[in-house]
Amino acid sequence: MKLMRIVGLLCAASISVLPANRAFSQEKTVKIGAVVPLSGGAATAGVHTKAAIELAVDIINNAHPEFGDFPLAKNAGLAGLGGAKVEVVFADNQGSPATGQNQTLRLITEEKVVAVTGAYQSGVTLTASAIAEKYGIPFVNGESVAANLTERGFKWFFRTTPIASDIAKIYYDFLTDMKASGVKSDSIAIVHDTTEYGVSVANVITSAFKEKGKAIALDIPYTINATDVQGQVLQLKEKKPDVVIMIAYTSDAILYQKTMQALDYKPPMIIADDSGYSDPPMIKAVGKISKGILNRSSWSVGPAGSPTALIADMYKKKTGDDMDDTTGRAMQAFFVLCDAIDRAGSTEPAKIQAALKATDLKPNQLMMGYKGVKFDEKGQNILASSLIIQLQDGENYVAVWPKGSSQKAPELPYKGW
Secondary structure, three states: HHHHHHHHHHHHHHHHHHHHHHHHHOOOEEEEEEOOOOOOOOHHHHHHHHHHHHHHHHHHOOOHHHHHEEEEEEEEHHHOOEEEEEEEEEEEOOOOOHHHHHHHHHHHOOOOOOOOOOOOHHHHHHHHHHHHHHHHOEEEOOOOHHHHHHOOOOOOOOOOOOOOOHHHHHHHHHHHHHHHHOOOOOOOOEEEEEOEEEEEEEEHHHHHHHOOOOOOOEEEEOOOOOOOHHHHHHHHHOOOOOOEEEEEOOHHHHHHHHHHHHHOOOOOEEEOHHHHHHHHHHHHHHHHEEEEEEEOOOOOOOHHHHHHHHHHHHHHHEEEEEEEEHHHHHHHHHHHHHHHHHHHHHHHHHHHHHHHHHHHHHHHHHHOOOOEOEEEOOOOOOOOOOOOEEEEEOOOOEEEEOHHOHHHHHOOOEEEE
């Protein structure tokens, strides 16, 4: 009887210890969900985004004092949570709004993530973030620029990237400067897909230019993942616009450049709206026939030894590719999210939400060329900014505008091949 009582007491003691150990283990790992397109038409961008986030996890979980003022770099893990490590659970949204929604639901209800980042395409971010909003889980986006994402009255959605209205202003100011220097830029065409991203950006640019008294001469929509764009290119060739603004994901961007070469069409100026035109596979596939294409970006490698140069080197060693603007913006959003979790000192969603609202990061604390990160009441970073870059040699983009941030002067007209 005495022996049985001792055994019973030992069992009770072991049972009481187990939950405490389990809680301790969970506290030492902060699980974050990342919804990215690992298959489908935007898979290359998703794969590179995944690699960028994995690199960010390494920087956060291990001490990197060489990164200077970067939040979370000096210590190993999240100091605000006793050195807890960050773990990311990736989910493939397949470039589908419905799949993105379902995968976000799975991450929240089954994987029990404390926050979510993603989802690259604006249309997927639209549905995925709606699920996070429903469950009261912070969702931080770094790549989607559709204007309506921060116009829904959401309380749990935060976006670090420049948005369509910022981009429209950049394009207008750049073209105004080019005109002042003698470059003809009166007639403008916009070519865009019919996704949430393509339509939203095209509409915002059109409206913003109209407010300035400058009408868009030609609007050419097309269906994403196109197999033939000869009709669209022939329209451009017939109308002869001074400037063509291209809004396209990777596979479509490649197809357009090849079709332009096949039909011997070279507009005087092409401005690409980041996205597929920043994706390394696009540059590898058609960079040599796209010399002189302009693009928007918030990423710059920076001088040797700088934090951005260190990140670029680490990323190149990891992937074999150069860091690009899209993956850089995704990585920056992830850093911002983890910084908020660290400052919250908690994995409770409401405390992370409060920390995100209080975010006030300075340029020296960022890897992207923003003026800082500070969210307005809609969750939009009011300090996001961009510059204009150009693929002058067909292999590497260089900053060409504005003058204070440029490495070289713009080379016009568009050379192509």
